[in-house]
Amino acid sequence: xxxxxxxIGNELLIxxxxxxxxxxxxxxxxxxxxTVTRVHTISDGLQIxxxxxxxxxxESDLIICTGGxxxxxxxxxxxxxxxxxxxxxxxxxxxxxYVKSMFKKRNIPFSKSNYSQAEVPENAExxxxxxxxxxxxxxxxxxxxxxxxxxxxxxxxLMEKKVSEKLREVFGDIGYVYSHxxxxxxxxxxxxxxxxxxxxxxxxxxxxxxxxxxxxxxxxLRLNGHGSTKEEAKQYVQALxxxxxxxxxxxxxxxxxDYSISEAVGKLLxxxxxxxxxxxxxxxxxxxxxxTDVPGSSNYFKGGIISYANEVKVNQLGVSEKDLVGxxxxxxxxxxxxxxxxxxxxxxEIGISTTGIxxxxxxxxxxxxxxxxxxxxxxxxxxxxxxxxxTKDRLINKERTKMVLLExxxxxxxxxxxxxxxxxxxxx
Amino acid sequence: xxxxxxxIGNELLIxxxxxxxxxxxxxxxxxxxxTVTRVHTISDGLQIxxxxxxxxxxESDLIICTGGxxxxxxxxxxxxxxxxxxxxxxxxxxxxxYVKSMFKKRNIPFSKSNYSQAEVPENAExxxxxxxxxxxxxxxxxxxxxxxxxxxxxxxxLMEKKVSEKLREVFGDIGYVYSHxxxxxxxxxxxxxxxxxxxxxxxxxxxxxxxxxxxxxxxxLRLNGHGSTKEEAKQYVQALxxxxxxxxxxxxxxxxxDYSISEAVGKLLxxxxxxxxxxxxxxxxxxxxxxTDVPGSSNYFKGGIISYANEVKVNQLGVSEKDLVGxxxxxxxxxxxxxxxxxxxxxxEIGISTTGIxxxxxxxxxxxxxxxxxxxxxxxxxxxxxxxxxTKDRLINKERTKMVLLExxxxxxxxxxxxxxxxxxxxx
Numbered sequence: 114x115x116x117x118x119x120x121i122g123n124e125l126l127i128x129x130x131x132x133x134x135x136x137x138x139x140x141x142x143x144x145x146x147x148t149v150t151r152v153h154t155i156s157d158g159l160q161i162x163x164x165x166x167x168x169x170x171x172e173s174d175l176i177i178c179t180g181g182x183x184x185x186x187x188x189x190x191x192x193x194x195x196x197x198x199x200x201x202x203x204x205x206x207x208x209x210x211y212v213k214s215m216f217k218k219r220n221i222p223f224s225k226s227n228y229s230q231a232e233v234p235e236n237a238e239x240x241x242x243x244x245x246x247x248x249x250x251x252x253x254x255x256x257x258x259x260x261x262x263x264x265x266x267x268x269x270x271l272m273e274k275k276v277s278e279k280l281r282e283v284f285g286d287i288g289y290v291y292s293h294x295x296x297x298x299x300x301x302x303x304x305x306x307x308x309x310x311x312x313x314x315x316x317x318x319x320x321x322x323x324x325x326x327x328x329x330x331x332x333x334l335r336l337n338g339h340g341s342t343k344e345e346a347k348q349y350v351q352a353l354x355x356x357x358x359x360x361x362x363x364x365x366x367x368x369x370x371d372y373s374i375s376e377a378v379g380k381l382l383x384x385x386x387x388x389x390x391x392x393x394x395x396x397x398x399x400x401x402x403x404x405t406d407v408p409g410s411s412n413y414f415k416g417g418i419i420s421y422a423n424e425v426k427v428n429q430l431g432v433s434e435k436d437l438v439g440x441x442x443x444x445x446x447x448x449x450x451x452x453x454x455x456x457x458x459x460x461x462e463i464g465i466s467t468t469g470i471x472x473x474x475x476x477x478x479x480x481x482x483x484x485x486x487x488x489x490x491x492x493x494x495x496x497x498x499x500x501x502x503x504t505k506d507r508l509i510n511k512e513r514t515k516m517v518l519l520e521x522x523x524x525x526x527x528x529x530x531x532x533x534x535x536x537x538x539x540x541x
Numbered sequence: 542x543x544x545x546x547x548x549i550g551n552e553l554l555i556x557x558x559x560x561x562x563x564x565x566x567x568x569x570x571x572x573x574x575x576t577v578t579r580v581h582t583i584s585d586g587l588q589i590x591x592x593x594x595x596x597x598x599x600e601s602d603l604i605i606c607t608g609g610x611x612x613x614x615x616x617x618x619x620x621x622x623x624x625x626x627x628x629x630x631x632x633x634x635x636x637x638x639y640v641k642s643m644f645k646k647r648n649i650p651f652s653k654s655n656y657s658q659a660e661v662p663e664n665a666e667x668x669x670x671x672x673x674x675x676x677x678x679x680x681x682x683x684x685x686x687x688x689x690x691x692x693x694x695x696x697x698x699l700m701e702k703k704v705s706e707k708l709r710e711v712f713g714d715i716g717y718v719y720s721h722x723x724x725x726x727x728x729x730x731x732x733x734x735x736x737x738x739x740x741x742x743x744x745x746x747x748x749x750x751x752x753x754x755x756x757x758x759x760x761x762l763r764l765n766g767h768g769s770t771k772e773e774a775k776q777y778v779q780a781l782x783x784x785x786x787x788x789x790x791x792x793x794x795x796x797x798x799d800y801s802i803s804e805a806v807g808k809l810l811x812x813x814x815x816x817x818x819x820x821x822x823x824x825x826x827x828x829x830x831x832x833t834d835v836p837g838s839s840n841y842f843k844g845g846i847i848s849y850a851n852e853v854k855v856n857q858l859g860v861s862e863k864d865l866v867g868x869x870x871x872x873x874x875x876x877x878x879x880x881x882x883x884x885x886x887x888x889x890e891i892g893i894s895t896t897g898i899x900x901x902x903x904x905x906x907x908x909x910x911x912x913x914x915x916x917x918x919x920x921x922x923x924x925x926x927x928x929x930x931x932t933k934d935r936l937i938n939k940e941r942t943k944m945v946l947l948e949x950x951x952x953x954x955x956x957x958x959x960x961x962x963x964x965x966x967x968x969x
Binding site: 139149418424429 | 554558559566568577579581752754825827831833837838842846852853888
């Protein structure tokens with residue numbers, strides 16, 4: 114079944130707003146088995162909305178239209194739809210009462226323009242929107258059309274709670290697509306695809322497909338399966354998933370589109386009943402921040418020392434002044450001392466550290482921008498540093514340092530010998 | 542002059558990639574005085590690319606087409622354009638040599654498909670792309686068409702260095718739009734627009750316009766001016782800018798779309814020759830990370846202590862155990878002690894601190910999720926805490942705490958008495 118998305122709003126055309134609604138809808142509709150053939154992004158203009166709707170109707174079975182439903186005069190979508198179908202308006206009592214009650218709560222006077230929020234074209238089926246004041250609308254004419262507010266959480270609420278129901282009603286025969294995400298780190302996309310996983314095409318029956326989504330420091334694998342039931346689609350994906358785990362298990366830190374490396378490390382720390390602390394120089398708080406983005410991280414993350422100045426490395430972490438002068442702050446010695454120092458001073462079983470030249474300035478012939486040392490200390494068990502050469506870009510260097518060090522930590526906690534990107538453990 | 546954008550790539554339709562190219566192009570073209578009337582997002586299909594190009598040609602003076610220029614068989618854009626104009630291909634020697642040299646550098650064998658990278662439709666003017674392997678193309682037929690790679694930095698490079706030149710050549714009479722961004726913090730959008738700035742419409746001559754772009758903890762003002770020369774457009778904006786500074790000066794921390802609050806604080810610290818350190822509990826490293834995202838921050842940012850566990854607050858910051866038990870970690874007392882403690886132990890003139898309940902768990906009747914105390918200490922001058930109640934969302938609470946505390950710090954450094962959102966300074 115073919116679907117098209119119409120995103121309405123001047124702010125999208127002049128670049129004030131990135132069209133994240135369209136990508137969310139694209140993923141949602143693909144997941145239901147629709148093929149999204151076009152996204153039209155257009156202005157709040159009466160004629161262009163009507164023309165675009167007509168074009169989309171001629172090209173597709175389903176149209177999701179978002180934006181331009183506000184109470185102000187520059188919101189044209191409702192008028193365009195009414196004119197398109199050549200119908201008048203009807204009042205939706207439920208919406209009117211709801212909008213009135215919301216205004217009452219906030220002590221805002223209820224105006225004529227607010228009243229119009231509750232009016233919809235006569236042929237519309239109202240999709241009640243308890244997430245906002247503008248109702249969604251469903252039209253089942255030559256083509257199915259859902260007209261939704263542009264506010265992302267209102268649009269998502271209506272898609273998940275109301276529109277998907279209507280879609281099952283009308284397109285009962287559409288299959289189910291099940292998408293699953295596997296997150297890897299510490300291995301490059303080409304190595305993962307060419308050497309580790311190899312050609313998996315003979316496993317791509319039943320519309321199962323695999324996509325590589327690379328990002329700084331990790332590659333996400335997206336598995337899609339298509340079945341007549343959700344369970345069936347899930348089974349197909351599971352079969353491919355098993356093979357991927359057999360071949361690439363040690364590079365996988367978790368599952369789920371937004372699952373983070375700090376969650377993976379946290380999970381292992383919690384299971385093993387141990388705690389971690391961080392000593393950050395070049396990452397400057399990024400790693401601590403990543404840990405503390407995760408709810409419940411206080412169970413295993415005790416804290417950190419951001420030792421941006423050498424003086425702080427000496428006084429707060431016990432780094433040797435001799436080494437700072439001798440081999441310099443960006444060195445194996447200092448990385449090792451920072452990791453051990455933070456673990457001992459904060460009283461954690463594990464301490465990790467970063468020291469490097471993030472850039473753009475500060476590089477030398479011998480230690481160019483992108484040179485990073487990472488330290489790892491586990492009481493009585495492990496104490497080593499790894500060296501990496503990253504890029505000329507400050508923020509990418511911070512991000513990649515975080516990913517490599519946290520993946521190294523995950524692998525040690527999981528009993529995996531191989532370090533990210535095959536980096537060598539360098540002992541003191 | 543009307544412009545349309547055509548974004549090509551299946552990844553955009555299934556939601557794997559958000560179409561940031563389109564918003565960047567929308568802003569870029571608007572800035573040059575074009576009216577962007579549509580963005581077409583379509584798949585890598587030969588026919589749909591041709592159809593969409595034909596539609597766009599009939600509707601606009603300029604088309605920017607991105608994506609689908611890779612070497613693989615699923616990249617169709619070049620073929621579609623050649624078929625559209627019914628022309629063959631020519632080889633671009635410069636591109637061929639460049640691609641070969643790039644492959645040599647990386648020791649990758651040069652294949653037939655790579656050769657085709659250097660071929661372009663006969664009627665194309667090549668826009669040499671030193672940022673990648675796929676050349677950009679310029680067509681000046683019934684309508685001007687720029688065909689560019691989808692990789693964002695390659696596309697931006699070609700737009701800024703090559704396409705804008707061509708646009709001046711062809712659309713010599715287009716005016717100039719000058720956009721300028723003013724960043725404010727610590728004041729709500731409605732207060733800023735209704736009470737502080739008021740109705741500025743009588744200053745909106747010469748196509749000068751003002752837009753409010755709200756985000757967590759701050760509102761960005763976008764000023765646009767249109768003139769026959771860049772200088773003229775700039776003058777119009779300057780006039781409005783002066784009025785905004787007169788009315789809202791104390792809420793403005795800087796200028797430029799991506800200028801950050803940590804840069805503003807850093808600038809003042811540098812000017813005053815003093816340094817700062819941070820003691821973070823609920824923000825968990827976010828503030829240190831924000832400081833260290835700024836190149837050269839080592840000149841004024843000395844480091845920080847992430848005291849997630851109470852034990853760390855006591856041992857590393859000298860917070861009183863009595864207070865932690867008595868009034869609790871989320872309290873004025875502890876915020877004050879953390880700020881002073883970090884400044885003294887890290888040896889900086891200024892210390893700032895955060896302690897709060899980020900959520901989702903950990904809330905109580907008396908201290909619900911979103912309760913945050915922020916501390917400020919300046920040796921011999923200031924020592925106070927401010928309390929705020931934020932949201933139920935962990936990440937929003939971290940972000941807003943960061944913005945409020947850094948804006949409070951900026952105002953003190955700038956000699957402004959009023960605290961963000963009129964929060965009260967609470968002394969020990």
